[in-house]
């Protein structure tokens with residue numbers, strides 16, 4: 001089987017983590033002094049939370065890190081009871097090696113209800129001699145205060161486009177694949193700072209066996225090319241509503257996209273339309289409204305047409 005690039009290229013050492021400078025500095029200090037507090041890693045997907053936890057464990061325990069770090073997912077469908085059972089078993093077992101504590105990495109901690117978090121807090125206290133917890137979440141505000149106050153909080157930032165690009169270029173070189181500059185741009189646009197997503201998009205696009213350019217990226221991810229959306233929107237803006245409507249049909253039929261996919265494509269495209277700032281403000285506002293209605297269960301078809309109608313109106317105003 002082919003390697004999964006997300007694992008193959010995951011940095012092994014803290015010093016190889018991209019960005020997140022102050023976090024890396026503090027974690028490196030913990031590895032050196034062989035002591036660490038409970039921690040809360042908060043930040044968006046694909047910004048390096050799991051990577052940093054594993055790299056820290058490697059720094060602390062060397063190649064035996066796997067015996068000293070357990071990875072659990074709080075949103076595991078088997079429930080928090082299983083998680084607690086595993087935590088207990090792991091915590092009870094004596095720790096090996098130079099460190100006298102083990103690490104429990106609990107991913108998606110913000111998916112726990114506050115009751116479950118309260119129970120988790122008690123578990124954290126009970127095993128604080130032998131275990132350190134690293135809780136990972138997207139939003140620290142969803143973690144109850146008593147846990148937050150017991151943890152050192154680390155805020156991970158989404159990575160910037162230059163950082164995503166240079167990371168992708170390293171993988172492309174490692175895999176000997178040919179990726180055009182527009183190909184990298186398209187991946188960055190779709191991934192938006194999420195390195196896991198960026199890596200996966202590039203791997204899927206390259207599996208088509210051709211040069212990875214804008215077309216392969218959009219084709220392999222079943223995303224509409226920005227130029228197609230631009231074409232759809234300018235047709236509507238020019239007041240050609242019926243033509244825009246049949247382009248919409250065509251896009252839906254060819255790509256099999258959901259209404260939400262199309263709306264997020266439109267959202268990305270608005271900023272590049274040849275219209276003034278005022279129009280963009282009104283259009284983006286409307287895109288947001290339509291997206292909300294769709295999420296709330298309104299008919300996608302009707303909402304998309306209403307959105308195109310709005311673009312047509314806006315076009316008339318401009319004339």
Ligand SMILES: Nc1ncnc2c1ncn2[C@@H]1O[C@H](COP(=O)(O)OP(=O)(O)O)[C@@H](O)[C@H]1O
Nearest residue numbers: 006010017018045046047048049050051195196
């Ligand atoms: N800051 C980073 N530096 C280097 N690689 C990263 C970074 N953030 C994410 N990645 C890469 O993205 C993938 C997912 O990273 P991960 O740490 O699991 O993200 P999450 O923040 O969702 O836990 C891995 O392949 C990893 O190599």
Ligand SMILES: [Mg+2]
Nearest residue numbers: 049050107136
């Ligand atoms: Mg993770």
